[in-house]
Amino acid sequence: MAEILALDFMRAALLAALLVGIAAPVVGVFLVQRRLSLIGDGMGHVALAGVAVGVLTGAAPVLTALVAAVVAAVAIELIRSRGRTSGDIALAVMFYGGIAAGVVLIARSPASSPASLTAYLFGAITTAAPADLWVFAALALVVLAVTTLLRPWLFAVANDEEYARASGLPVTALNIALAVLTAVTVVVSMRIVGLLLISALMILPNATAQLLGRTFRASVRWAVVIGVLASVGGVVTSYFAETPSGGTIVLVAIVAFLAVAVTKSALDHAAARRHRRAEQHDHEHGEGCGHPAVMHGDHVDYLHGGHRHAPHEGHYDEHDGAQATSQAEEARR
């Protein structure tokens, strides 16, 4: 590990990986919430056209990619908000047009090789210039700051757009802001994860986090932990194993997802065998329902005919201590 940190270049790479590992899931959670998991993929396609323009004209590919992705982001959101069925076709034309134009333009450029195309598409941190990595790190910080500021608003709009509109929230502006944040994240991540793989780092840590957290706040925290684990772990692994960083990062994220999913389903299975459901009753327990409430660890049980009924999801569970509690119920009468 020390030998990696001794390299100036790897220090920048690890910092960029760390920031991307935080920013991608934090932005991605709203895409998952709005069921737009694959929109980042489309933006990556369009960003490739931007990269190609930069390579061909000698401008900085990062800058041209950023412009292309942001323009695409705004266009996508405007097309989507009009809600026409033809919008779907318009998106397909834009995405495939972007990647096709990128491939063709890069092939025409005298300065490029098939290897550089692969580096942009699938991420190869070892080919990135350290100066670029510092730019990526700075942009990632901006994405993080803006997302943190807007988080309650983005949550409200993604959770219930109609209610957000009725509450007077600037729904269209917030949707465009999310699209632009996604576009910047895609470009920031292109040298580390690659334009075709970045969507995975926005989505997979969130998929894993849904299995671990019970609230939005907790699941975002888990997603960041897993995102950082995948991006930093992937970069370190790719350095030692001499593999492309992008593919390695995504594979680490998938291994984390599978490990959590398998463990969770085994634990749930074990819990389901211990879990006893109370008899069905139409009555709903609550304050003033007539059944005494008693604290039981972190929750409330209701004493109902000598049983302790604990609310669990849409039903009630039987909790222990039947004799003791029936006495308590007697005493109350």
Place this chain on the structure above:
Amino acid sequence: MSTGAPIISLRHAAFGYAESAIVRDVSLDIFPSEVVALLGPNGSGKSTLVKGLLGLSDHLGGEVRLFGTPRARFHDHARLGYVPQRHTLSSSVRASVEEIVAVGRLSHHRWWKPVRRTSEDSGIIARALDVVGLADRAHEDVSRLSGGQQRRVLIARALASQPDVLLMDEPTAGVDAANQEVLAEVLARLAARGTTMVVVTHELEALAGVLTRIVAVQAGRVAFDGPPGAFTPYAGEAAPHAAHHHDDEPSEGEGGRAPALPGSGPLDPRAGAHHG
């Protein structure tokens, strides 16, 4: 009973979508502390009317005043508490009951300022959850709750904005009997506190003790407006079980239907679609 200036005042108002009016020539005043049921068969335009007040459907004519201010110049959104028609709150990401209810506080914040939840916000959220009887569920994942409990979460979210009037779109539709009773209790509790409510509903029976007024909409016009005692259900609304509980207007968002509705037999045209 009707005291003070009207909260909602409509004169020959028309609402609809994309230039085509679904309700027209609606004139009514709703005063503080009134609990108004908005009745009507599917497609009659009652949801469009409520959405029009909220700015979710287009205002196509006549005069609409909210708290004395014309609709176009009304920006005090927190005063209108909207409870949308949703059959489920489950989404693709986790969210706790409290996190959903906290959204109701946002209309009191400004987006360019970091949202810090004050102890005042927390107190209001806790009280809103208390009123709907979900105080003990605040930290649970909302998608794990029953349908009726999710409706109460939506009511709590609306209450969290501290509105002067609650506008509810079918709060009791598609909810089992036990939960319908709890919902009716919640509405009764709100009515006892003097909360003004406009409730789009099919279930008159469930709300019988709470309502102070009935407005029936038929074919896009107000067909009845008066106290519950004077209301005789017209044909088609007579049997509560003949009522369908689903979106009756084109609406955006996820307006999915609850499965196994009382009225959806083999002759129901929508149910028929499943059989080809």
